[in-house]
Amino acid sequence: NAGVTQTPKFQVLKTGQSMTLQCAQDMNHNSMYWYRQDPGMGLRLIYYSASEGTTDKGEVPNGYNVSRLNKREFSLRLESAAPSQTSVYFCASSEAVVVVEQFFGPGTRLTVL
Amino acid sequence: GEDVEQSLFLSVREGDSSVINCTYTDSSSTYLYWYKQEPGAGLQLLTYIFSNMDMKQDQRLTVLLNKKDKHLSLRIADTQTGDSAIYFCAEFNNAGNMLTFGGGTRLMVKP
Numbered sequence A: 001n002a003g004v005t006q007t008p009k010f011q012v013l014k015t016g017q018s019m020t021l022q023c024a025q026d027m028n029h030n031s032m033y034w035y036r037q038d039p040g041m042g043l044r045l046i047y048y049s050a051s052e053g054t055t056d057k058g059e060v061p062n063g064y065n066v067s068r069l070n071k072r073e074f075s076l077r078l079e080s081a082a083p084s085q086t087s088v089y090f091c092a093s094s095e096a097v098v099v100v101e102q103f104f105g106p107g108t109r110l111t112v113l
Numbered sequence B: 001g002e003d004v005e006q007s008l009f010l011s012v013r014e015g016d017s018s019v020i021n022c023t024y025t026d027s028s029s030t031y032l033y034w035y036k037q038e039p040g041a042g043l044q045l046l047t048y049i050f051s052n053m054d055m056k057q058d059q060r061l062t063v064l065l066n067k068k069d070k071h072l073s074l075r076i077a078d079t080q081t082g083d084s085a086i087y088f089c090a091e092f093n094n095a096g097n098m099l100t101f102g103g104g105t106r107l108m109v110k111p
Helices: none
Strands: A004-007 A010-013 A019-025 A031-037 A043-049 A064-068 A074-078 A087-094 A108-112 B004-006 B009-013 B018-024 B031-037 B043-050 B055-058 B061-066 B071-076 B085-093 B098-101 B105-110
Touching (some): A004 A087, A019 A108, A043 A064, A043 A074, A074 A087, B004 B085, B018 B031, B018 B105, B031 B061, B043 B061, B043 B071
Parallel strands (some): B009 B105
Antiparallel strands (some): A019 A074, A031 A043, A031 A087, A064 A074, B004 B018, B031 B043, B031 B085, B061 B071, B085 B098
16 A cells, blocks of 8 residues: 655745645545645644545635545645745545544645745 | 644653653643654654543653643653654644644754
8 A cells, every 4th residue: 555645746836836736545534634844833734625525724725725536636736826835745644534643645845936 | 723832852862761742722632642754754643642641651652641731741762763853742623623733843863
């Protein structure tokens, strides 16, 4: 099992460009999450999907959209990238929202110039 | 809102014990967690404790929870160079359906 995979690993964008970060899990988990990690601030939840067909805002949703394409895949879209969105983005999954463990992908390092 | 605080940095010698501390503000937290992040990687769950417990031991790891003071600690016995990483404290709140993470403590283990 690959666990949680993310593409791309690195990306550089110019201000105003758009892009989609992809995430997939092969553990048959119901819930999936997108976080951003900034130095000294830990991880902050952007959006999550409790189950296929549902998405909800997290702590910092502004500037982002998500799509739960199917049970395996959960994508994060930046429509018009801003330098404040420079960060490392992590996708995670869990069997359900109220469970002990979330499994994390390796991250995508995004720089917006 | 909820807030989880950790010190930024801890340095210990190989073989010593490490103690990483965390404070949180949400008294309705149900689970509290310790995650480990190695360079260039995602987070891995190390251990967790349910809010009605005071202590949990798992091999070299001991978690202590003081609910009155909203203080969580992680003790690593016989710290090894492979334990060098960033350690994140996190809490789960049923009402918010989300994990809230601290800023992380970078542990450096000197040989």
